[in-house]
Amino acid sequence: MELYGPIFVLGGIGAAFVVVSMVVGAIAGPKRYNRAKLQAYECGIEPTPQPAGGGRFTIKYYLTAMLFIVFDIEIIFLYPWAVHFDALGVFGLVAMLLFLVNVSIAYAYEWRRGGLEWA
Amino acid sequence: MTPTALETAGGGLLLAATDDPLAAFGHDPWWVTLIKSVVIFVFLMVCVLMMIMADRKVMGRMQMRHGPNRFGPWGLLQSLADGVKLSLKEDIIPRGVDRTLYIAAPMISAVPAFMTFSVIPIGPEVEIFGLVTPLQLTDLPVAGLMVLAAAAMGVYGIVIGGWASRSPYALLGGLRASAQVISYEIAMAMSFVAVFMYSGTLTTSGIVEAQQPIWFALILFPSFAVYLVTMLGETNRLPFDLAEGEGELVGGFMTEYGSMKYTMFFLAEYVNMLTVGAISVTFFLGGYHAPPPITMVWEGANEGAWPVLWWLLKFMGVMFLFIWARGTVPRIRYDQLMLLGWKVLIPVQLVWITAVAVVRMLVNEGAHPAVTGAVVVGFSVVVVASIIGWNRAVRRQRAAEAAEHTEEMRRMRETAEYGGFPVPPASAPHYGSSVPAEEPRNTPPASTGKREEVTGA
Secondary structure, eight states: OTTTHHHHHHHHHHHHHHHHHHHHHHHHSOOOOOTGGGSOOSTTSOOOOOOTTOOOOOTHHHHHHHHHHHHHHHHHHHHHHHHTHHHHHHHHHHHHHHHHHHHHHHHHHHHHTTTTOOO | OOHHHHHHHHHHHHHHHHSSTTTTSSOOOHHHHHHHHHHHHHHHHHHHHHHHHHHHHHHHHHTTSOOOOSSSGGGTTHHHHHHHHHHTSOOOOOTTSOHHHHHHHHHHHHHHHHHGGGGOOOSOEEEETTEEEESSSOOOTTHHHHHHHHHHHHHHHHHHHHHHTTOHHHHHHHHHHHHHHHHHHHHHHHHHHHHHHHHOOOOHHHHHHHTSSSOHHHHTHHHHHHHHHHHHHHTTOTTSOGGGOHHHHTTGGGTTOOHHHHHHHHHHHHHHHHHHHHHHHHHTSOTTSOOHHHHHHOGGGGSTTHHHHHHHHHHHHHHHHHHHHHHHSOOOOHHHHHHIIIIIIHHHHHHHHHHHHHHHHHHHTTOOHHHHHHHHHHHHHHHHHHHHHHHHHHHHHHHHHHHHHHHHHHHHHHOTTTTTTTSOOTTSOOTTOSSOOSSOSSSOOOOOSSOOOOOOO
């Protein structure tokens, strides 16, 4: 815990600064009500009505997020192996190469099916 | 392997990981920790102000103008004045926003940005006023992971800010930015694998020590190159600043933000830049150690307070790279950005990690240098051959597509049903011409019965 504590000290100082300056910003600025000023900015036209619960967006972003999870987990497997690379020896290398091949197959499939296209 | 043997082996590994390298950390009295934290915080704030200033000044010089030069000596206080001005702006919360998330987003974005710097080593263990302490706030057995985790936390601020604003521009900007950051994070995390392989530890101080004879940037150059690219992508900097491409999305996810809330996003962006720059110095550029040529001619280069100077110089060099890239490289398209992240950087890293692992294992196992050399050459040949083959296939496919397109266009021009689509007859009246149309408006153009041949299509 002695090792992790200082991170939160620094984080706490940062958080205090952020909160204080946002409060100062809210107090120090002028307050002049104007209906147009409170609308969503869309280059001057009437703002598009937004559906309750947020706007809709393309499924591509979900796909990207799923892919991110797959690859991030792969990396989480790679890190311990990389750190103890010398200790794990040939067995570790072969096991990890087999794992990488597996992931690469999934990656190639995804690529071939057009999951990585953005056009 | 029996369970007991496995346990011992596991215990040995654990011991090796937690035993020695962190002995210097975690013994500071609370007031030393506090002083260090405050110093790091102040250093970051000053760095942000200077970085904004340098950004504008260097950009100005690159574009043959002066940049800000009015406030303070050489305009050095300009960003401070901007900060004060921003705090005096009206603090607007637009109608219809999700108030809690709208206010929380800048905080979520800014706070984790500060935290990464606690594991960045700025110098070795030094003695100040009789107190021996490392010039680093703390170090963790998992510092490498912590760095990535803190970098990833910023995405929450972006996506929540875009979502809570209830505005199309902000939503699109937030989604784009988060998709970009997570895409580049994969390549970034992969570029660290080779570093951890060579250092054998995740502690930042251990990684710096492991680069004592030679920098990882030199022996693991592909990792470093990929890291430099992802560094720009991860922080939404030009040429990858699609999230706030002014021409398309106004201000991206910060469109609806103003006053200090906007300032917090801005601050987070710059602190993130400083952080990834400091990480590149730590992981690839030898940290606080003097560059090898200097240590050869001057033995005292790594003693006393000098390491801090080397660290600062390297840090400033990397920061200059950011501005340089911004001044030289044009912004790329969003699909090109995702293509680079997913289809170039990730395969390159997969191949590179495999190559590094195999070669290092050969060296570890004491294989004959000729065998290692043959493997390296064979690997390079296979990679180059597959890249060339790939390029050929792509080019052939593109040529076929282009020929098909030309043929289709020709058929469309010549088939009567299409009416010469997509090229209008050259005689048609058109807007924007200084020559008035010949036909009066109300009489239909005389039909000749025969389509005119369109030229210049």
